Amino acid sequence: MTLTQSLLIIAILIATSAFFSLAEISLAASRRLRLRQMADEGDARAERVLRIQEQPGHYFTVVQIGLNAVAILGGVVGEGSLSPYFARLFELWFTVETAQTAAFLASFVTIIAVFLVFADLFPKRLGMNDPERLAMRMVGPMQLLITVLKPLVWLFTQCTDLLFKLLGMPMQRDDKITSADILAMTEAGARAGVLALREQQVIANVFELDTRLVSSVMTSRDRIAWFQKDDPEAVLRARIVAEPFSAYPVCEGDIDHVLGYVDAKDMFQRVLSGQPLAFGQGLPLHKALIIPDRLSLTEVLEQFQQAHEDFAIIVNEYALVVGVITLNDVMSTVMGDLVGVQDEEQQIVRRDENSWLIDGVTPIQDVQRALDIDELPHADEYETLAGFLMVMLRRVPKRTDSVSWGGFTFEVMDVDSHRIDQVMVTRGGAVAATPAAGA
Template identity: 70%
Template sequence: MNLTQSLFVIALLISFSAFFSMAEISLAASRRLRLRQMVDDGDPRAERVMKIQEQPGEYFTVVQVGQNAVAILGGIVGEGALSPVVAGLASHWWEPATAQTIGFLFSFTVVTSLFILLADLLPKRLSMAEPEALALRVSRPMQWCMTIFKPVVWFYSKAADALFRVLGLSTIRDEKITYEDILAMTEAGAKAGVLAAQEQQVIANLFELDTRTVGSAMTQRDRIAFFYQDDSDDIIRARIAEEPFSTYPVCAGDIDHVVGYVDAKDLFQRALNNLPMKLRDEGLVKKALVVPDRLTLAEVLQQFRQAHEDFAIIVNEYSLVVGVVTLNDVMSTVMGDLMGPVDEELIVRRDETSWLIDGITPIEDVERALLLDDLPHADEYETLGGFLMVMLRRIPRRTDKVVWGKYQFEVMDVDSYRIDQVLVTVVDPNKVADSPLPPATTKLPA
């Protein structure tokens, strides 16, 4: 072949190699959900691509055979076409042996560069940008290639399958969609501006309903506003004015003996009608839903739905009341800032390197605010105060400090053994060592 014919063959080989590159990347990058939408819209090509994705072995065998064969052939043709020409020109200045080497290096560099740029980088970037559209176009020609090269494909496929079996690897693509996949998609959508940051956070919070326990959303025992059965009208009015809530537990003797709950609206109606607010009246006090403190928020929602209630008393394994939770508390956990401002922020950012956090803040919210992962003994506590107790192995006192990662947690205020405020600051992990980990099997001292 003369030089013109050789260059034409090289261009043709580059085109073939580019086709195989696009076929490879477009199939691998095609999103299953997008293809499913195309199938639902009546595009048979999308169904063909999905079937290939389920068993892609023969498809990729054709791609690899084609790419390697074309690349080798391109090198042979390029070396035969360009080396003599360049060697002839170089022989005017160098010895024949040196000129031959220069000709070989020149042809190798030019042909390799053309294949890398035009047959690899360019088509693969194009395939990453529009994977589904290109996969639909190349699927039919690739099926023809799979038929034409079936004997070769069969040989290499069997050889590859044998290697997979020896290595104990699966050849079937796992199409299960996990919640991590969905969260990754929503995070990408938020970064791209398709989703607002608050919308993305709502989706993430929804998935946490199955992992967060009711303790992360409930009103703690020491903050519960409740009535005794024998409270007078004046006491009830004063309590409502001091601590206005929509629902109040009604107790007999102490908070651990809950007999029911009363709605504030029912008390208002009695007050407007000049009727006594007797909390022993069975028509006024309703039976309370009681749930264990180990339930997840998703399970609490299920309990609300089954009981047609929106208020529940939370008890521990010793039948002691540890808190109360409402449907609004659960929805606030999901909706976050979209529910509107709250009376008291649990996490207050003071500046770029410090936060003031309430001790009852759910540990999931702390991890999210500080971008923390894998806190030690995470299954032993639910709040920031619990984390400090586990790390210190005693009831924290004012000025106690715990260092973990790049953060220092300093107890600022303790109220009746309850950690009220914690100052979190960024420290240099190279200068301050992590606090020692407590043993996993020991229990907190009494």
């Protein structure tokens, strides 16, 4: 066999090996979501790739048969064709025996290098660039090879399946996509510039709805503006001016006996039309949606949808009112700093690079986001910054009490009737949780 013929055979073997390498990496790297989208758009090849991904045993068996056969043939042809020429070259400096050994090693290294670059590294990097498109091009020829090599494929597949069963490993690929997977993809998209940082944050906030309790965003009991059913018009007008909200609970006797709620739009319309503001004179009283305080924000949205309401009264296990929540409160959580900027500025005020003034009722998730803290201790025992301080101190905090954790110091600045109003957070506290001397 002449050198030209040998080199031509080696080139064919390299191309064949590159084909199998490309077929292997393109199938493994293809994203099912992208393939499903293509299949839904009418591309039959994408549907075929999806079916192979569900049971890829035969496909990869053919790939390995091809790769190993080519590797063996390449070694035989390459060593036999190149060794004589390397031997003649090395005989100029070495003895015949030494030249033969050096020629064999040179042929071996040359063939390995050529196959490694052109039959493995290059096709695999090429396949990673656009795996779905390449997988759809490869699926036809590969299915033909699966049919042609069916006896061998069956034999090797049965042997492999037997090993999987003996080891107790799953036979099919698990393609379940979790919320963590989606968040990881959006973070990667934000880093790559495909998604804006605010868009990525909104997506993260949507998944956070399932873990945040309603109590983390509600208007707490002591901040609720409510009416007595028999309040005169002057009291109603004064309360609206002092505390403007979209809806007001209407109670009998005290706040724990809720009769319903009145919509601010109804009151506004009656004022403009000159009608009296009195519940006994036509001011509509709506039935209040009552929800427990242990619901997640996702469950709250479901309750709003089922009841066709956007305002709810929150009660605890003792049927005592602990707060109110509106649809706007939930959506503000989703949108983050895109909406509700004034409220956020009131709750979390950054004084300088290393200090923040934070309201005690601020949801702990917002505090973590503002301070860039991944985790806090005993996270399942509280929902607000005030709750964090109570858990860490194991008592109701007093003014000047402080707690250090994760490089931050949390100092109570103001307490009103056992309620923590303001907390000063400074960067530079101890790494472990250590209540200050005042604690």
